[in-house]
Amino acid sequence: MLTKNEIINLLxxxxxxxxxxxxxxxxxQFVGDEVHLRGLIExxxxxxxxxxxxxxxxxxxxVIRYRLSEDEIINMARFAASMGxxxxxxxxxxxxxxxxxxxxxxxxxxxxxxxxxxxSIGERSFExxxxxxxxxxxxxxxxxxxxxxxxxxxxxxxxxxxxxHECLMMIKELGYxxxxxxxVGLPGQTIESIADDLLYLKKIGIDMAGIGPxxxxxxxxxxDEKGGTLSLALRTMAVxxxxxxxxxxxxxxxxxxxxxxxxxxxxxAGANVVMPNVTEGEYRKFYELYPNKICVNEQPxxxxxxxxxxxxxxxxxxxxxYGGHNNKxxxxx
Ligand code: 5AD
Ligand code: FES
Numbered sequence: 001m002l003t004k005n006e007i008i009n010l011l012x013x014x015x016x017x018x019x020x021x022x023x024x025x026x027x028x029q030f031v032g033d034e035v036h037l038r039g040l041i042e043x044x045x046x047x048x049x050x051x052x053x054x055x056x057x058x059x060x061x062x063v064i065r066y067r068l069s070e071d072e073i074i075n076m077a078r079f080a081a082s083m084g085x086x087x088x089x090x091x092x093x094x095x096x097x098x099x100x101x102x103x104x105x106x107x108x109x110x111x112x113x114x115x116x117x118x119x120s121i122g123e124r125s126f127e128x129x130x131x132x133x134x135x136x137x138x139x140x141x142x143x144x145x146x147x148x149x150x151x152x153x154x155x156x157x158x159x160x161x162x163x164x165h166e167c168l169m170m171i172k173e174l175g176y177x178x179x180x181x182x183x184v185g186l187p188g189q190t191i192e193s194i195a196d197d198l199l200y201l202k203k204i205g206i207d208m209a210g211i212g213p214x215x216x217x218x219x220x221x222x223x224d225e226k227g228g229t230l231s232l233a234l235r236t237m238a239v240x241x242x243x244x245x246x247x248x249x250x251x252x253x254x255x256x257x258x259x260x261x262x263x264x265x266x267x268x269a270g271a272n273v274v275m276p277n278v279t280e281g282e283y284r285k286f287y288e289l290y291p292n293k294i295c296v297n298e299q300p301x302x303x304x305x306x307x308x309x310x311x312x313x314x315x316x317x318x319x320x321x322y323g324g325h326n327n328k329x330x331x332x333x
Contacts, residue, residue, distance in 0.1 A: 002243055007195040010239045016231065023238035023270030030245040031272045035311045036323025038087040038118065038250075039080035039278035039300070042287035043068040047093025049122075051156045053186065055217035055288045056093050062219050064286045067095065070102055074109045076300075080278040081113035083304050086322045088115050089141065089275060094122035103128075104135035111136035116322045116330040118179070123159075123167045126174075133174045138330040140171045141179035143210060146186060147200045148193045155186065168204060177325055179208030179248070184236050185228015186214045194236055202243050207325035208273070209247055211237045212254035215290035230258040234269050241270030248273045248325055257292045264310055273323065274311070276303040 002010070013019050044067040045056045056063055068076075077088045088110055092098065098106075098121065110117055118139040119132060129140070144164060146152050152161040172178050182197045201209055213228030233255055241249055250273040251266030259265065263274060277284055278300040285296040295303050308318050322330055 004195050011191050011235050019238050020269035023241040024268055026241050026245050027270050033316050034319035035316050036273045036319035038089045038275040039085035040089045040275045041076050042091050042279045043073045044092035044095040045287045046095040049094050052221045060219050070106050073106050077110040081115050089118040091120035100131045107135040107137050126170050129170050129174055139177040143181040147197045151188055177207040180206045181210035183214040184233050187225045209240045209249050212252035217290050238270045256294050274307055276307045
């Protein structure tokens with residue numbers, strides 16, 4: 001167990017190579033050399049929220065909005081499963097059009113492909129989370145974004161930090177594997193606050209930690225802010241690995257958007273998961289949370305081949321199982 005001061009010192013390290021090596025060793029020892037792939041489907045970019053940092057915020061009138069039908073989503077998941085993905089992640093803006101009936105139909109049908117299903121659709125009611133879980137959803141991703149409540153309320157107007165925390169607690173209580181995480185480099189965010197974030201994630205007992213740099217989007221109020229660096233994002237991720245040795249940690253797409261080797265660097269600094277995009281057709285470029293998003297002109301097969309090559313090039317292997325935390329198998333309630 002690291003103290004807050006120790007965490008701060010590690011985050012501030014001037015010798016990041018040592019930190020990354022240590023995180024890489026812990027990763028090797030506790031979760032092994034397999035890299036688990038999750039096929040990401042970005043199924044709707046319609047969002048009721050107006051987060052200042054996010055490219056698909058409600059207030060961004062320049063976005064071409066789309067919403068995939070239930071059967072389009074199921075078909076994309078079928079294709080992902082046929083390419084060997086053992087987990088499908090369904091992500092969208094907070095789009096309430098996908099009600100209990102629609103989401104359960106989607107989840108139940110995707111579960112027929114023998115994949116783990118992860119949802120990343122934001123804040124919902126207990127009743128909804130429960131219904132999705134009963135329909136077969138295994139995991140849920142929702143970043144807390146920051147534990148600095150003042151900063152959170154500045155960045156996410158009309159949203160409540162406490163409400164988000166409660167959602168995470170409900171998700172855990174329902175037996176989902178819980179993924180959460182933060183952005184680093186938010187305007188006004190301090191190293192001390194990042195240390196608090198990491199301690200929070202440990203305290204609530206997450207199964208997966210997604211950590212990425214904040215990248216200012218030109219069509220948002222934060223367009224002139226500096227954004228996070230790859231270095232700080234990697235250091236934060238590496239410290240997370242030291243704090244929670246056996247959880248799943250993705251090499252995030254935002255990291256690769258800042259550097260062509262971003263994900264490879266992450267995989268060698270504590271990460272053991274990659275979430276390649278399996279959204280088909282034109283939609284990827286409309287799901288632009290931040291600029292310079294990678295793979296917008298690729299199709300699922302290309303990303304699958306590309307990432308497998310990258311993983312093998314550093315002597316690691318693509319995972320063959322579901323890749324749950326502690327090898328937990330997907331279970332139906
Ligand atoms: N830069 C980096 N990450 C972002 N996200 C949203 N907007 C941005 C941005 N401008 C992240 C948030 C969200 C996740 C899906 O994407 O952390 O939870
Ligand atoms: Fe999409 Fe490399 S992961 S092209």
